[in-house]
Amino acid sequence: MEYVVFVGYxxxxxRKRVDYLLSKWAEKATVRKPGGLVFFIKTEKAEEFLEELLSKLEGDPREKVEVYRVEEEVLVTKTKKKTLHYTIDEEKKVVERFIGYLLSKLNASYAYSDAMAKVYSAYTRKGRATLKVLLRGDGKTEVTIEIEGYGDVVDFLADKIEEELKIFAGD
Incomplete structure (x- = not known):
C-alpha cells in the first residue's frame, strides 16, 4: 500500500525529527522524498489541468511528472495514556519542588495550568508526550501524573518517573 503524507511543522x-524518522524507516519501507515541486490539487478537471501543466515544461514532460490518484484515508491512531498515583509522606511544597526537578531532568517544559493541574511537554528520543501533574494534600501528598503520547514515549517516561518517585518516597 502506498501513501502520500503531508506533514506540517x-x-x-x-522537521529534522521527521527527516530522522524517514531515514530510520528507509530500512523498513520504501520512503522517497520527491524533488522539484510537490503539490496537492483537488479538481474534477484533472485531464485539463495536466494538459496545461505538461505544456509548460521543457524536454520530455513524461519524465518529469508523476501523478498519483489520492484517496483520503483517515488513519486513526489513538494516543497512549498512563496514570501514575503515589502518596508521599512529605509536605506538598517539598513534593512540588522534587517533581519540578524530576521534570526538568526529563527535559519537560511547563506548558500551562488548568484549575486542577500543571501541564508539561516532554521531548525525548522516544517521542513527545504531555504530562499532567496534580498534587493534593497536607502532611501527606497525593501525586497523580497522567502521561499521554504516541508510541513508546509513554512507557519510557512512566518507567523513569516511577523509578525516581519510588526512591524519593522511600519505597
Missing part, C-alpha cells in the same frame, strides 16, 4: 527541529 512549526520549526526546523521538528
Amino acid at each position: 512549526e520549526n526546523d527541529a521538528e
Whole structure:
C-alpha cells in the first residue's frame, strides 16, 4: 500500500525529527522524498489541468511528472495514556519542588495550568508526550501524573518517573 503524507511543522527541529524518522524507516519501507515541486490539487478537471501543466515544461514532460490518484484515508491512531498515583509522606511544597526537578531532568517544559493541574511537554528520543501533574494534600501528598503520547514515549517516561518517585518516597 502506498501513501502520500503531508506533514506540517512549526520549526526546523521538528522537521529534522521527521527527516530522522524517514531515514530510520528507509530500512523498513520504501520512503522517497520527491524533488522539484510537490503539490496537492483537488479538481474534477484533472485531464485539463495536466494538459496545461505538461505544456509548460521543457524536454520530455513524461519524465518529469508523476501523478498519483489520492484517496483520503483517515488513519486513526489513538494516543497512549498512563496514570501514575503515589502518596508521599512529605509536605506538598517539598513534593512540588522534587517533581519540578524530576521534570526538568526529563527535559519537560511547563506548558500551562488548568484549575486542577500543571501541564508539561516532554521531548525525548522516544517521542513527545504531555504530562499532567496534580498534587493534593497536607502532611501527606497525593501525586497523580497522567502521561499521554504516541508510541513508546509513554512507557519510557512512566518507567523513569516511577523509578525516581519510588526512591524519593522511600519505597
